[in-house]
Amino acid sequence: MQLFLLGVNHKTAPVEVREKLALPASRVPLALRGLRDQGAREAAILSTCNRAEIYAVGDDDAAPRIEQFWNEFHHLPARGLNPHIYRLNNRDSAQHLFRVASGVDSLVLGESQILGQVKTAFEQARESGAISGVLDELFRRAISCGKRARSETEIGRGALSVGSAAVELARQILGPLQGHSVLILGAGKVSALTAQHLVASGARRVIVANRTHERAQELARQFSDGNEISARAITWDEFPQHLIETDIVIASTRAPHFVLSAADVAVAMKARRHRPLFLVDIAVPRDIDPLAHQLDNVFLYDIDDLQGVVNSNLAQRGSELEHVETIIQSEVEAWQSWVHGLSSQPTMAALAQYSARIRDQETENALAQLPDLTEKEREIVRTLGRAVAAKIVHAPLRHLRESQSDAAAIHRAFDLDSLSDSQKDSPRAEEST
C-alpha cells in the first residue's frame, strides 16, 4: 500500500502533449472511477494548463495499470507519455504536491491560481467519493502549506502581469482607484485586459476609442455587461477632449507612429488643471511620445517599464524561495510522521490488546486459585496484574508513538501476528452469542 504520483508538467512536456491530457471538469468523475477500477483505493486528479497529475493510493502493482489507463483514457499511443512522465512515491509525491500548492513548481513563481486549482481537484475527488483517509489528509495539508507559503513569505507579493503592475502604479499615483476613469485607445486584447485589472481594482468609468468605431462599441458593451460600470465608445477624433476628464489612459493601437504627442498632453494638462495623469503605453511601436513623461504631473510608462516592475517582483519572489522550501520541508516532515502514525496504529492497538489479554488471563487464573481472599485483597491482585502488564508494554508503545521506529520489528518481537489470528476468531464468536 503506498501513495504515488504520475504527472507531466510544463517542464517535462511540451504544450502538444499537455493539451492532449487536458481534462474538462465534466469528465473528472469518469476518470476517477476508471482509476479506482484499476486498483486505486483513493485517487485525485490535478489538471491545469501547465500540468496533469494523478495522485493515488493503492498497492504496488496499481501504478503501471493506472499509467496504462491514463494513456488509453486520453487516446494516446501505448507508452506515449513515457518520455514526459514523472513517477514519484510516498514522501516524494507528498513533497511534490506541497511544492505545487506553494506555487514553487509553477511557471510563474509564486502565482496564486494554483492553490485554487489544488482546492478544486480536492473537491472534485471528494464529491466523487474517490478519496478518504490518506489523500484527504494529504490535500488538506497541501492547501495549508500553500497558504503558509504565501502568508509567511513574500513569494506571492507584487504584481506579476503587466495589468496588475499598471494597477500598482495607478494606486501609488492616484490613490484609491474608486471614482477614477479609464480611457482606452485601441480596442485590443491587451488594453482590454489591462483595463479589466483597473476596473477590478475600483475604476468605475471606461471610455473606449478605436479607429473602427464598431470594435470600440463592442468592447464598451463587454465592460458594461453585468457590471456597475459605465462604459461607452467614442469616435477616434473625440479622444483628445476626453483626456481632460480621465485620469488613466491605456494606449495600444497598431498605429506606426505616436497617436498622442507631448504637446497634446500639455494642452490637456492645462485644461485638467494639472491633476495627475497616468499614461500606460503598451503598444509596440509606441503610441505616446515619451517626452510627455517630462511634463509635471504626467506619468508615462511603456511596456518595458511595466515589465520592469514585473521582473523586479519576480526577482524578489526568487529570493524568497529558500524560505518557502523550509516551510515545505517542515510540512513534509509533519506529513511523514502522520503517515508513520497511521502505519504504526495497528501495531499499537495489537500490542495493547496483547497485554490486556495476558493481564486478564493471568489475573483470573491466580484469583481462581485463591478463593479465600477478601474483596480488598482481590483488588490488590488485579492492580498488580494491571501494573505489570502496563509497565512491560509502556516502552514499546512510547517508542511507536514518538519515533520513526520500525513498527514491523515490534510486531515481530511480540509475535503479534499470531495474536491477531487467534483474536480474529474470538470477536466473531462473541458476536454470534
Add this chain to the structure above:
Amino acid sequence: MILRQNENALLLAGVACYFAAMLFLWAHVFLRADDATRQSDLWHRRAAIFGHYALGFGVLAHGLSLLGQGSALFSVRVGVAGLFGWILAASYLLLGRRIGRETLGAFVAPVVFLAALYSLAPSPLHRSVRAEQLETQWLVVHVILILLGYVSLAFAFASSLLYLLQEGLLKRKKLAGLWQRLPSLQVADELIYRATSFGLALLTLGIVTGIAWQQRHQNNYAALSDPKVLFTLATWLTFAIYLVARWLLGWRGRRTNLVVICGFVLLVISFFGAPHVLPAIAR
C-alpha cells in the same frame, strides 16, 4: 519641585530619544531602500517600531521637563522651540502615522529633534522675561495659536518632502522597494493641502493677537519695521500663494509643493528673528 530640579536631565533624555527616533525612522525609509524581500520588509517594520517607541519615550521625558519649566515656556524662544517640538512629536504619534504611513516620521523626527536640541542650548534670554509681562493672557493665546500653526505647517513641510521623494521615484521609474512604503502622491498632496490650510488659518490668528499684544506694551510699536513681523508676513504670503494657486489656478504637484517647502524655510527664519522683539520689550 522634583521636576524643576531634573528639568535639564529630562530634556537631555528627551533629545537623545528624539535623535534615536530620527535614526530609526531614517533607516526605515532610506536604508535598503530598493530591497523588498520579506526579510527586509520585517527589518523595515522593526526600524519603524523602534523609531516610534523612541519618539514616544522622547515625548514623555520632554513633556515632564516642560512641566518643570512652567509658565516661563511661553515667553522665551528656547522654551517655545521646545514646546513646538513636543507638540509636533505628540501630534504625529496621535494623528500623523495614520494619515501619512510610517514614512512621514522620517521627515517629522528631524524637525522635532532640532527644535528640542535648540531648546537645550543655554540662552541669555532663558528665564529673562519678568513675570509681569506674562500677566496678560494675550501672550499665551498668541503663542499657542502660532505654535499650533507651526505644527500644522511642519506637517505640510514633511508631507511635501514625502511627495517629492515619491514623485522622484515615479519619474525616475525606480520601482522596487521604497515606492511601495511611501504614501501615494494623491494622499500626500491632500495632506499637504489640509495641513497648510489649517496652519495658515492659525498663523493668521496668531499674527493678529501678536500685534495686538505688542501694541498694548509699546505705544509707538511700528510693526512693519520689525524684521520678525516682516519675515512672518513673507511666510504668511508664501503659504497664501500656495493656497491661492491650488484653489484658483488649480496648480498641483511638484512646483506647488516646493512653495510649501520655501514657506517652511521662511517660517524657521522668522522664528529666529525673535531676538529682535524681546529686547525691545525689555527696554
